[in-house]
Amino acid sequence: MMLFKIASRSIFRNTRRSLTTMLTIAIGTAATLIFGAYTTFVFYGIETSTVERLGHLTVYRQGYFDFGSGNPAIWGIAHYETVLQQISSDPVLSSLTVIATPVQSLAGIVESSASDESRTFLGTGFVPADRDLMKHWDEHGTALLRANGTDFDAADSSQGIVGVGLARILGLCAPLKLGNCPKLPTGAPSDKAASADVAALPSQNFSDLVARDTADDPATANKYARIDLLAATAGGAPNVVNLAVRHAEPQGVRELDDAYVGMQLPLAQQLVYGRGEHRVTGIVLQLHRTEDMQQARRRLAEIFASRHLDLEVRDFAELNPFYTQVVNLFGGIFSFIAVIIGVVVLFTVSNAMGMSVVERTDEIGTTRALGVRRSGIRRQFLLEGAMLGFLGATVGVILALAAAYFVNRAGISYVPPAQAEPVPLRLYMFGAPLFIVKVWLTLIVVATLAALLPANRAAKLQIVDALRHV
Amino acid sequence: MSNHVVTLTNVTKTYQVGAEKVRAVRGITLSIPAQRFTMIVGPSGSGKTTLLNLIGCIDAPSSGEVEISGRNVGHLSDSEVSDFRAAKVGFIFQSFSLIPVLSAYENVEYPLLLTGVGARERRRTALAMLEAVGLTAQRHQRPNELSGGQKQRVAIARALVKRPAIVLADEPTANLDSQTGASIIALMRRMQTESSTTFIFASHDDHLISHADEIFTVRDGELIESANA
Ligand SMILES: Nc1ncnc2c1ncn2[C@@H]1O[C@H](COP(=O)(O)OP(=O)(O)OP(=O)(O)O)[C@@H](O)[C@H]1O
Ligand SMILES: [Mg+2]
Numbered sequence: 001m002m003l004f005k006i007a008s009r010s011i012f013r014n015t016r017r018s019l020t021t022m023l024t025i026a027i028g029t030a031a032t033l034i035f036g037a038y039t040t041f042v043f044y045g046i047e048t049s050t051v052e053r054l055g056h057l058t059v060y061r062q063g064y065f066d067f068g069s070g071n072p073a074i075w076g077i078a079h080y081e082t083v084l085q086q087i088s089s090d091p092v093l094s095s096l097t098v099i100a101t102p103v104q105s106l107a108g109i110v111e112s113s114a115s116d117e118s119r120t121f122l123g124t125g126f127v128p129a130d131r132d133l134m135k136h137w138d139e140h141g142t143a144l145l146r147a148n149g150t151d152f153d154a155a156d157s158s159q160g161i162v163g164v165g166l167a168r169i170l171g172l173c174a175p176l177k178l179g180n181c182p183k184l185p186t187g188a189p190s191d192k193a194a195s196a197d198v199a200a201l202p203s204q205n206f207s208d209l210v211a212r213d214t215a216d217d218p219a220t221a222n223k224y225a226r227i228d229l230l231a232a233t234a235g236g237a238p239n240v241v242n243l244a245v246r247h248a249e250p251q252g253v254r255e256l257d258d259a260y261v262g263m264q265l266p267l268a269q270q271l272v273y274g275r276g277e278h279r280v281t282g283i284v285l286q287l288h289r290t291e292d293m294q295q296a297r298r299r300l301a302e303i304f305a306s307r308h309l310d311l312e313v314r315d316f317a318e319l320n321p322f323y324t325q326v327v328n329l330f331g332g333i334f335s336f337i338a339v340i341i342g343v344v345v346l347f348t349v350s351n352a353m354g355m356s357v358v359e360r361t362d363e364i365g366t367t368r369a370l371g372v373r374r375s376g377i378r379r380q381f382l383l384e385g386a387m388l389g390f391l392g393a394t395v396g397v398i399l400a401l402a403a404a405y406f407v408n409r410a411g412i413s414y415v416p417p418a419q420a421e422p423v424p425l426r427l428y429m430f431g432a433p434l435f436i437v438k439v440w441l442t443l444i445v446v447a448t449l450a451a452l453l454p455a456n457r458a459a460k461l462q463i464v465d466a467l468r469h470v
Numbered sequence: 471m472s473n474h475v476v477t478l479t480n481v482t483k484t485y486q487v488g489a490e491k492v493r494a495v496r497g498i499t500l501s502i503p504a505q506r507f508t509m510i511v512g513p514s515g516s517g518k519t520t521l522l523n524l525i526g527c528i529d530a531p532s533s534g535e536v537e538i539s540g541r542n543v544g545h546l547s548d549s550e551v552s553d554f555r556a557a558k559v560g561f562i563f564q565s566f567s568l569i570p571v572l573s574a575y576e577n578v579e580y581p582l583l584l585t586g587v588g589a590r591e592r593r594r595t596a597l598a599m600l601e602a603v604g605l606t607a608q609r610h611q612r613p614n615e616l617s618g619g620q621k622q623r624v625a626i627a628r629a630l631v632k633r634p635a636i637v638l639a640d641e642p643t644a645n646l647d648s649q650t651g652a653s654i655i656a657l658m659r660r661m662q663t664e665s666s667t668t669f670i671f672a673s674h675d676d677h678l679i680s681h682a683d684e685i686f687t688v689r690d691g692e693l694i695e696s697a698n699a
Contacts, residue, residue, distance in 0.1 A: 002576075002583050009571035366567040369528050370628075371556020371584045373549045463528040467563070 003376075007383045010356065011391075021352040022392035028341040029396025029443050034403055035337055036435055037427035039330045044140035045423060046326050047290060049252070050316045052135050055286035056293050058103075058319060059083070059300065062310045064281065065318070072105045073234035073272045076279025083309065084283060092299045093285070096292045098137065101130035102280035104268040108231030110261060115171030121229065123261040125268020125280075128152045134286050142426070151246060157267050160243045162227070163260035167248035175225035176248050229261060233274040241271045253322075342446050345389075349450035353385055357458045364458050365466025378459040385451020389444035397440055404429035475635055475668045476502035476525050481534030483520050483691075494520040496691040497534070502670060502684065504635075507662050509682035510672040517691040518672035519640050525670060526559050526638045527551050539635040556584040560629030560667075562639035562658075566621040568613040574624045575600060575609040581632045599627040602664075603657060619650040623657065630661055636668045643675070655681055 011018045061068065061075050068075035077083060080102055087093050087100045104125035111118035152159040167173060173181035224244040233239045243263055251257035269278040287296055297313050304311045317323050357364070364377055372380075404427035413422040429436070483495040494517045502508050502525075510518050523529035524536055527543050536543050539558055543551060560581075561567075568577045579596040587595070600609050603623040613621055622642055629637045639658065643651030659681050662669045671682070679685060687695040 002580060005576070006569065006571055013571055362565070362567060363569055366561075366563070366569065367580075368552070369526065369555065369559075369561045370581055371552050371554075371559075373552040375549070376552075464523050467528075467567070 003380060003383055006380060007387050010360070011384060011387055014356070014359070017352055017355065018388065021348055021388050022395065024348045025345050025389060025392025025443055025447060026396035026399060028345045029393045029439060030399040030403065032338050032341055032439050032443075033397065033400035033429065033436060034427060035334060036439065037400070037404055037429040037432070039334050040428035040432060040435075041142070041426050042330055043327055044142045044428065046323055047316075048138060048140060048142045050320045050323050051137050051139075051286060051290070054316045054319050055099075055101075055134060055284035056290065056316055057285040057287070057297055057300065058314050059087075059283040059285070059304075059311050060281065060314065062312045065312065065314050068281075069105065072107070072281050073232065076104075076234070076273070076277075076281060077283065077311065078277065078279055080280045080283060083311070086303060086307065087283065087285070087300070090299065090303060093296060093303075096287050096289075096296050096299075098286045098288055099130050099133055100283055100285045101127050101134070102265060103282050103284050104265060104272060104279075105281040106231055106268055106272050108229055108271070110166070110170065111228045111230070112170035112172060113226060113228060114175070117170050119166075119169060120259060121166065121261045122256065122259045123229065123263060123268060125263050125265040125272075127265050134284075137286055139289055140428075142423070152264065156244065157264045158242060158244050159224070159246050160261060160263035160267065161247055161249050162245050162262070163251045163257040164248045165251070165254065165258035166260060167245070169258060170227060172225045172227075172245060172248070176245060178248055227261075229263075229271060231271050233272060234276055235274065237274065239271055239274050241267055243267065342442070345392075345443060345446050346450045349385055349388055349447045350453060352388070353381060353451045353454035354457070356384070357381065357454045360458075361461065361466045361469040364461055365463050365469065368461075368463045368466065374459040377461075378455045381455035381458050382448055382451050385455070386444060386448040388451075389447025392447065393440045393443040396443070397436055400436075401429055403427070473504050474501040475504040475539050476500075476670070477535075477537040478521075478524070479535040479537075481524060481531045481536060483517075483524060483529065484532045494691055495524065495531070498688070498691075498693045499534075500686060500693055500696065502636075502668065502686075504668050505666045506683040507659060507669045507681060508671065508684040508686070509679060510670065510686045510688060511674060511676065511679065512688035513674055516674075516688045518674070518688060520691075521688065522638045522640050522670065522672050525636070526561060527555050556581065557632070558635040560632065560634040560637040562622070562625045562629050562637065562642045564641040564644045566613070566618070566625050566645070568621055568624055568628075570613050573610050573612055574605055574616065574620075577613070577624055578627045578631050581628060585632055587632075595631055596627075599631045600624075602661065603627045617650075618646050619654060622646065622650075622654050626654070626658060626661060630665060630667065633665065634667065636670060637662075639669065639671045641673050641675075642671070643673070643678075 059077070061077055064072075064075040084100055084102060087097075093100075106123045106125065108121060108123070109118055110121040162170070162172070164178065167176055167178060168181055171184075172178075224246060227243050227245060228240055229243055230238060230240045243261065249260075249262070251260050265280070266278075269280070273279060285296060285300075287293060293315055297315065300313045303309075368374075368377065407425060407427050412425040414425055415422045478498055478500050481495055481498050482493065485492040485494055496517075498521065510521060512518050520529070524531055525538065527536070527538065531544065538554075541554065543554060546554060569580065572580065575596060578599050579592055582592040582595060597606070597609070600606050603626055605620060605623055605627070608616060608620060613624070616624065625642075629639075642658070643654055646654060655678060658669060658671070661667075671678075683698070685695075685697045686693060687697075
């Protein structure tokens with residue numbers, strides 16, 4: 001059609017201006033796509049690391065999530081094995097879930113008998129095999145997978161792990177063979193200087209209890225670094241267990257890294273419930289796909305309602321507010337960048353089209369004299385804007401795909417937010433055709449809209465004035 | 471009146487230039503016979519171009535009636551006037567005004583696209599027209615690859631290709647050397663006779679008067695003489 005012929009040839013008539021305009025659109029498109037792909041990467045990364053750790057959904061006693069974390073001992077789910085059984089035998093849930101596994105949260109004081117250091121800890125009791133399985137979750141192929149499983153001896157339920165920070169504080173760097181561990185500066189403040197009666201009291205109690213505990217298992221006594229965990233039971237009585245530290249695991253968030261103790265569920269239960277009924281704080285469900293979360297959540301609510309269970313369900317975003325924060329932050333930055341790029345493209349195209357209209361005033365007068373309607377002139381310039389947009393955006397998509405291809409192959413790695421270890425940087429471009437099409441279309445629409453003003457100006461020209469313009 | 475293709479009745483055109491009013495056409499009444507070679511002559515600034523613009527429906531009169539090919543065009547909307555032009559009026563401009571990005575052939579074909587002529591018919595007519603003006607060999611060339619005379623030939627072919635009721639030519643030879651200008655006039659005259667179209671031709675060049683069937687003389691926006699040659 002003539003409209004296309006004139007539009008495309010006019011674009012390439014002033015090659016330099018059109019190329020500059022198209023390049024602006026192309027770079028804008030590519031920048032939007034690449035940043036979008038990076039944002040997706042960050043989202044997937046934090047989602048994966050969260051889901052590996054916390055699963056998708058956690059079942060608690062009603063109220064625990066808001067009020068119970070200060071005293072997990074009294075908020076245990078009674079008969080949790082029955083609940084677990086109900087979940088795993090439900091046809092809907094069993095098809096959606098990778099695993100449903102019990103966990104026990106606890107807090108208390110940890111002391112290393114070797115270094116005489118102590119501090120408060122935050123602990124989790126879990127089923128090691130289940131936890132290892134959860135670490136394999138990788139729906140988005142983010143390759144965050146770290147190979148180190150719990151490697152506990154099945155027979156020894158006293159084996160556990162600690163955060164790298166906690167290991168450092170407790171002076172376990174050497175026994176755990178941790179590299180990159182700073183030395184305690186000489187002349188650092190110490191307990192010895194503190195008031196003698198305060199220092200003396202807990203260490204007395206502790207060593208007594210510990211001495212009794214370790215004597216039970218002389219075989220592993222010297223093999224691993226050992227720490228003592230002290231907590232209050234559900235009944236309020238002090239209780240202590242001894243933990244063999246298999247290794248230290250970085251926890252990403254410093255506060256947690258400095259306080260984290262991971263142990264096997266029976267040990268945690270023994271510490272929290274003593275000789276009472278062994279309960280759990282929560283039941284963690286990890287799903288195959290994050291998008292099934294709402295469905296699983298609804299199903300759980302149905303089951304609990306029908307069986308009159310006093311339980312509630314929370315998802316990983318609620319458990320890890322950082323996830324939502326990162327999503328919002330990056331979402332905001334992305335929108336900001338997208339808007340700026342849109343505005344730049346708008347002005348560039350508008351300016352180029354405006355110049356084109358002025359240059360082609362005589363042509364506009366001539367075609368109008370030949371019988372082209374105002375609407376035809378408008379269409380002509382809108383089409384040229386759209387074509388600039390189309391060419392620029394298409395080149396931009398190609399640039400972005402090429403960039404993604406090379407970045408993904410270059411083996412660049414970095415430490416994403418809330419992660420402890422570097423991961424390979426990947427731009428999520430190829431798996432998101434809808435996103436590409438959206439950005440591509442948006443830039444074409446923006447370029448077309450940018451041509452609207454000049455196109456209207458061209459359409460409104462008086463024919464005689466346009467012809468006199470020369 | 472049926473043999474008059476253009477009828478102006480008491481037409482005025484006043485331009486507003488700043489605070490001043492320029493009365494380019496001051497109450498002209500005239501009728502132009504169909505299928506003739508009509509000339510509008512007069513000194514520079516006398517209102518020839520304005521008159522042609524009014525006849526060609528690319529400008530509207532300040533007052534008075536303009537009737538072209540039996541149609542009072544004063545009451546048509548902008549789109550209707552555009553369609554009317556596309557069907558009935560051909561233009562030949564002093565500065566050629568070809569569409570720069572289109573080849574000679576495409577420029578000639580263009581008016582046929584606006585009136586919705588089918589592809590085969592379009593091609594046949596456009597090629598015939600190019601042959602009539604002697605530019606078959608140059609049909610793929612763009613305007614910037616043609617000489618002034620060649621450009622004006624393309625413009626003549628473009629104006630005539632849709633078999634319009636009137637062809638308006640505003641000083642078509644002013645940008646050409648006298649020899650080329652003469653050949654263009656001869657071509658126009660020949661085409662007019664062959665196609666029996668109405669040609670209306672404005673010029674201040676008295677040498678061209680000999681070619682005209684009908685002559686209107688304007689001065690200061692007024693018709694001062696009309697004569698048959
Ligand atoms: N669009 C316009 N705006 C303002 N004044 C105009 C306009 N068009 C023409 N005029 C004025 O109207 C008068 C008639 O102009 P017109 O172009 O019709 O004369 P002309 O006979 O064609 O002259 P020439 O032989 O130089 O082409 C002139 O004074 C001119 O300045
Ligand atoms: Mg003139």
